[in-house]
Amino acid sequence: MEIVNLLPPSLEEKREPARQPPLAAQEDAIPAGKSKEQVTPTARQEAKPREDTPRMVKPSRMLSERVLDDPRSKNARKELSALAPADQVEQLCNLEAMAQVGAWSKELLPDRVVAYAMADTKMVGNDFSADGAALHSQRVWYQLKFKCELSPDHKKVAAFEFMVGEPIPKEDWGEHSLPDENGSLD
Numbered sequence: 001m002e003i004v005n006l007l008p009p010s011l012e013e014k015r016e017p018a019r020q021p022p023l024a025a026q027e028d029a030i031p032a033g034k035s036k037e038q039v040t041p042t043a044r045q046e047a048k049p050r051e052d053t054p055r056m057v058k059p060s061r062m063l064s065e066r067v068l069d070d071p072r073s074k075n076a077r078k079e080l081s082a083l084a085p086a087d088q089v090e091q092l093c094n095l096e097a098m099a100q101v102g103a104w105s106k107e108l109l110p111d112r113v114v115a116y117a118m119a120d121t122k123m124v125g126n127d128f129s130a131d132g133a134a135l136h137s138q139r140v141w142y143q144l145k146f147k148c149e150l151s152p153d154h155k156k157v158a159a160f161e162f163m164v165g166e167p168i169p170k171e172d173w174g175e176h177s178l179p180d181e182n183g184s185l186d
Helices: 041-046 064-069 071-082 085-104
Strands: 110-114 122-124 127-137 140-150 157-167
Touching: 064 071, 064 085, 071 085, 085 110, 085 127, 085 140, 085 157
Parallel strands: none
Antiparallel strands: 110 127, 122 127, 127 140, 140 157
């Protein structure tokens, strides 16, 4: 399915740096010379969060509907409607991910998302989440995490948030079924 990802300048919001630090585990802030048992809840609350901790980007405008409304995406809209409902949800959220990352970053030009690349996706009610997704841009696969809230009929994206991580090493692409430039992206 070919989807034209065109974002008119009026849709582009203030862009942030292309990549955030890798997804890292939070460390408890424990003052020097104290053990976990000696730290009171008050001392933990006073500890400042790490400034390099990645945060989810939460765009205020959803973009997938405009992309699909573009006349050049006519075939994509038709193919999307022919998919099974679960596949429609995944593809709609993947499209939103590509559009949002493309609007957020000047350096990344997303052309493919694999929501289930490194972890299973989850659907609970109207919420689709992909904690182990992969995003393809300019011959490189990147770690991607996103949450996609859908309208009750699951035909539109109501809210979206994402975090782009580090590039996925090329030697790991095969393990996650991520094609390289010699393989097909279909």
